Amino acid sequence: MSATTGAGTTRYAGARINRVEDARLLSGRGTYVDDISRPGMVHACFVRSPVAHARILSIDVTAAADHPGVVAVYTGTELNAGVHAQWHSSVGPAGPETPRPPLAEEKVRFVGDPVALVVALNRRLAEDAAELVEVEYDELPPVVDYETAESNPILVHEAHGSNLIGSMAGVASEQMADAFAGAAHVVSETIRQQAYVPVPMEGRGLVVDYSPASGEMTIYSATQSPHEVRLFCSRLLDLPEHRIRVVMRDTGGGFGQKIMVQRDEMCIMLAGLLLGVPVKWVEDRQENLLAAGQSRHEHAAVRMAFDSGGRIEAAQIDFVSDCGAYPTPWPVGTAAVVGSLFPGPYRVPRATFTAKAVYTNTVGRSAYRGPWQFETLAREVLLDIAARRLDMDPMELRRRNLLRRDELPYTNANGMPYDRISPMETFEQALEMLDYEAFRAEQARLRTEGRYIGVGLSNYVEPSSPGFGYYATEAATIRIEPSGKVNVYIAGGSTGNSIETTVVQLAADALGARIEDVATIQGDTAVTGFGAGAAGSRSGSMTAGAIRETSAILRARLAAIAAHKLEAAVEDIELADSRAHVRGAPAVSVSLGELAEVAYFDPFSLPPGIPAGLEASARYTSDTRFVWVNATHLCTCEVDVETGGVTILRYIVSEDCGPMINPNVVEGQIAGGVVQGIGGVLLEHLAYDEAGNPMATTFMDYLLPIATDVPIIEYGHVETPSGGPGGYKGVGEGGAIGAPPAVVNAVADALSPFGVDITRLPLGPAQVLGLLGVD
Amino acid sequence: MVPSLPDVPIRVTVNGTVRHSTVEGRLTLADYLREDCRLTGTHLGCEHGVCGACTVLLDGDAVRSCLIFAVQADGAEVTTVEGIGGPDGALGVVQEAWRDCHGLQCGFCTPGFVVTVTAFLRDVPDPTDGQIRDALSGNICRCTGYQGILKAVHQAAGHAVSGPGQP
Structure with a gap:
């Protein structure tokens, strides 16, 4: 039995509420990773490859190690030995991943490939010493043109045996031949998109603070997913997950680039464990543009068949994406999504696709906001080309093909x-x-x-909001504190997505609390339940589910205590304005603070079966895959x-x-x-x-x-x-x-x-x- | 490698407080403010003078603190984002406008915009939309598409503002 949230009370969801994040961010009081300072903290700088493809003949760190202020200089030989396991939770341990040595071993595979790591008392000294590391390279011809990479005899990863990372496909192209052969019009083009990237204003970075005596590690990270950083680090270093705490208060944008741990971050985790003092690395803009990842670089041969009235009869896309040398994660699944979504919101009776991902000697592919967006680019550009060729208005061509409400649900031809x-x-x-x-x-x-x-x-x-595997659940803990003030603990973390404000709005409505009585604590794995983080346009829907599930428990308890105290029926209790009211008797009410006082400090006055305290945790599980x-x-x-x-x-x-x-x-x-x-x-x-x-x-x-x-x-x-x-x-x-x-x-x-x-x-x-x- | 220069004593007034420090000749004003003064509101987005995130006031002029050495600020007055609002934590007019107009999302570029616009509106109190856009053109934001930012500057300038996105 649960009280309703009272009619006629303020509803915060739907309103243009000012953000709760803003006061600190506007006054310079945010906490981004580079704002973290720990006692005894040292600073890391990478030595990166100046060439796209080469064998490493030798690395001489003598001069760098002797430089004043240098704490350590690592090459792959020392650092990579510390790797226990490295895989991302959304892919799993058996995924066909590219081997990712934290520091390059034997070969460098792109300009910017990390070759050595210098740690010194401050960043300037680390940069000075990095210039003293002598690396001898035997240059190899690079694979740069991704369109010919599959047939290029030079291999980015010899052990893989091919520059083709993988491919996926829909029904065989031959089965579609009749659709195109018999069509009134067939429009074909090859459409190409250049590489462009997320460019968050804050680059990647982390501080790894390991205490050898206690075995505890605290990581401050610029991340979209603090729980994934913790899980990844736990596997990488073979530290128990509960001995690692990841904290992010403010992240300066991510747009996909900060979802997953990459090689550079692995290096800092490894160095932090070896050194036992806090190690900071914050990439500069050049590193971000060199090494944080590429996206969007892709092309496809696309074709559509139309009848004489401009109605689409079939669509096909043959897609290839440049994934650089070290894509994160395995990129073939995303490439296949480009194929599956190519029909878009149109009535396309028959469709198929092929999707390929290839290696090149450029920076590895990483996620960027709508990683499959090429399907929309290719389709919509092709539709305009088709309209010109069919001498039709491009809007009329779309109107004839767009799905109508009465056709839903509709499964597109790729499923x-x-x-x-x-x-x-x-x-x-x-x-x-x-x-x-x-x-x-x-x-x-x-x-x-x-x-x-x-x-x-x-x-x-x-x-949006993928409802499978790692992404399919989200947890919330809500504590109505003894004073009646509310704290909502949710994985979240501010990365520009306004998730703190969203959580406060939703929780205030769900509990019938005034918004100023609700706060949220996020981005700290020590106090929040596991959540996959800001990815896949999931935060709004998933946190709404988590708050709904958790609030229901507390609303029931609040109503029971209020009913007991006000001598009313539980079903007559309404929660609004941080008070419990009796329906039809607005003067008869009790505040959240008074209810909390009973719950925490007078537990023997609680109604039978109601536990002491007003704390609850629950987890929402998606009931739909998308x-x-x-x-x-x-x-x-x-x-x-x-x-x-x-x-x-x-x-x-x-x-x-x-x-x-x-x-x-x-x-x-x-x-x-x-x-x-x-x-x-x-x-x-x-x-x-x-x-x-x-x-x-x-x-x-x-x-x-x-x-x-x-x-x-x-x-x-x-x-x-x-x-x-x-x-x-x-x-x-x-x-x-x-x-x-x-x-x-x-x-x-x-x-x-x-x-x-x-x-x-x-x-x-x-x-x-x-x-x-x-x- | 360049031989290291001797450290230099400097006296800088930062947000009204006089500070005496001894700094490396190569230390940027941005690093001085962030590391020596622990004023971490001044952010570094590019360290080559394009993004504007590190903008501070140097004797009243909006400057990029990543392109200025701390020693160049010797004897000067510096105002950072921490010095823009009231000492009681009250937001200034520009900061309030940013909050009202959803002028920030991740907040990383925000201190640079707030400082830039504070100086701009002092010098050009009743700007046209074109003047506002020109004044903002040295600061990069990746979250907002500048929609809320443009609206916020109009509001801070006292212009009537309608719904979000409408200047």
Whole structure:
């Protein structure tokens, strides 16, 4: 029996609540990993390979070790011997992973590959000494072009026997032949995306503080998943998990890059165990751009068959992704997701795919916000190309093919079971927000003046909150303290996802407490139950479930105690405004503080069967494998055909993330993703030269969007509740999925009088002029 | 390797407090503030003067503390993000606007923006949208897409502000 949360009370979910994280972050009182200082702490600096592919002939650390202030210099020989096991929880111990030596052994495989680790009394001394480490390399030809890597006789990992990491496929292509042979129209293209990367403003980093006497290790880490850091470290060092504590208060952005422990972090864990004093490593920007991972570098041959009315009859994608030398984790599964999702939110009766992942001598692939987003880019760009070839309006082509509500649930031709989505609604809403007909009239008028504006749109459907394996549960502990104040303990941790505010809003509603009476403690494995962390757009839905389960226990106890104290029936107790009221008699009430006082300090006055205290822990388990989310992105732009410059005019996102817990947070997540996507099309390029040298290792070369580059983003909202807790859906990744094709299509539409198709990114001024045939 | 330079005595007024220190010649102002003064609100996002996260006021001017040596601040007054609000913890006008407008998410770039905009609005109290965008163009944020930030600067400048994303 549980009390209801009173009608007419403040409902925090759904409101634009100011964030609880902000006061500390705005006043310089956040605690990021580089803000951690421990007594006796020493500082680490890596010696990294300056060449893409070489055998290590010798490493001479003598001069470095003799340098003043140097505590230790490690090579792979010393450090790697400490590895017991290394695997990520989401992949498991038997996964076909790339062997990842913490420091390079025998060979270096990319520029930036860690070769030695210097530890000194401060970072400056460590950097000085790192320059004194002498490494002799026997250079090998590098594998740089991933498109030819599979057939390249030079191997990145000889033991693997091939540069093909792995592949997965749908039904055999031959079985689809008739669909394409008999179609009224077949549109085929090869679409390419350049490498671009998450670039959190704070790089990776950790402080490892091991106490040999007690056997306890405390790790302060910039991470999206403190519990995974602890588990990984436990396996790596063979330390019992409960002797390791991982703490993260504030992480300066991650966007996927900080989900998993990589080689550099392993080195610091190993060094921390060997040294027995606190060791800090915080990467600088050059290291982040050299060694933290690559993403997005991929291409695919795509084709669609249409009937004479523009209805899609079949779709096929043959996808290849560049995974560098040390992908984290095994990348073939994500590549297959690109294939499975390629049909998107459309009625596609037949589909198949192949998906390949290949090694190159470049930095390893790691996750970036919507790691499978190429499926949306390829599909939506192909649809616009198809519309031009079929001489159809691109919006009308989509309208004829988008799934309608009455067709749901719908399992796509590759087996993805969509439900509770609204692609037609978001599509029509976005077009209405633009006033599409008016835009086309303005476009025609401006063309007569020699000005070129364009409109581009993309639709996607995305799986959020994965409900399997490691990701399928989330725990909450809630303590209504003896004073009646509430603390919510949840794995979480602030990485820019506003999860502290979300938790406080949800818990206040669930307990009928005033929001100022609720606080949350997160990011500390010592006091929070296991949770997989901020990944897969899961935090909102999963924490809502955890809070729901835990609050139900406490609400029942509060109601029982209140009913006993107020001499009312349990079912008449309502919780609101941090008080328990009797329904219909608002003057008869008792505060949370008074109830807590009974629960903690007067346990013999409790009603029969009610335990002392007001603390509970419970765990939510997903009841669905995916929480599907859909959105439509619409972009308009002007292209200057003299300079090749693209100016974005309007940017509209209509999304269906279900009910919004906090519209500010939802819009903030969308905006951040959209601008990362805009940057990915127009500015950013993690380029390598033919010898495998990275060409963009500073912010002078790796260009990020700035305030003068961005449009004002307009939001439309369609609300289809999910089947999960509160009807909520994940919204963290979608912005970065929808934006690139909307921008590409807008540029292509602007340039349609010139008869160009855009199939290759990025679209900087030089590339735009190239499309126009201007050198 | 460059032979090490002798340490240098400096006197810097940081957020109103006079500090006497002896520093390495090569120590940046950012590292001095973070390590010697333990004022860790000043963040390092690139250490090559592009991202603006390390912006502080040096005798009132917004500067990148990663590009200035501590010895260059000898005799100067430095204000960091910790010195922007009231001593009782009250947020300043710019900080409040950032909170009201969802101008921050992970918060790492935020101190640099707050300091930059504090100096900008002192010098240009009633800026146009174009002036605001230009003033922000030396600071990089990866979380917000600048939507809440643009809105926050308008609010801090006393401009009427409607819903999020609408300047």
